[in-house]
Amino acid sequence: MTGTAIFWPMGALALLTFIVLGQIPLRRFAAVRKKEVTPDDFRFGESARVGSRVAIPNRAMMNLLELPILFYVLCLMAFVSGGVTPLLLWLAWAYVGLRYVHTLIHMTWNNVAHRLVPFALGNVVLMAMWAVFFANLAIR
Template structure:
């Protein structure tokens, strides 16, 4: 059985891979420009490159990390809704809105990084996710 919510799930997963490729290319380019031979670098700590690599390079990397955080809850909720047969209609629209807002958030963070815009996009996408989670909980409890 096909569920409408699965297409936005797949798109967000694919978008995460786009951001991964963008992160790798910008980081490798910045490291090369700095003359860093990554074959000689041993173990790093989270955020070790902040303040070392250009901010614009790190904005892309930070966004990729963000796509590994809250969207994991989106994947779980969306798949639960699909399994319960509740992945169409309003829930599919909320999922598309969530994914669209996250993609725009990525583009803002990776290019201009205007925090006020990013925050607004984050709040709007979070509201979509809260609605989806509530629908999933109600579906699980009432069915």
């Protein structure tokens, strides 16, 4: 296994982020076309008139830019330091898979209790990635 393998889960998470990003204008334009909202409802973010179907992609996008930054940073640290291991790579894919599940739930039926499970598990996996990385770094 080469260290560049860590770029695949990074790319998969970036792809998910771009898919969600694409949903924001699609849903906003559709809502304006249907006269559910006006363009002014988006002047300073989203007004109270904006329905959840239109607002959820924006919130999902924020979720994909908050904690995942720690994922991207760690993956780059692992690559640069030569610290990509099979375990770290497996954890990276697990994290990305859980982010996909969380985002799918968020963007569809959006049951908070349902999406909490993959979100929390993803956070545990991310913390494990950091622990594994530094444990491996310490024993080199």
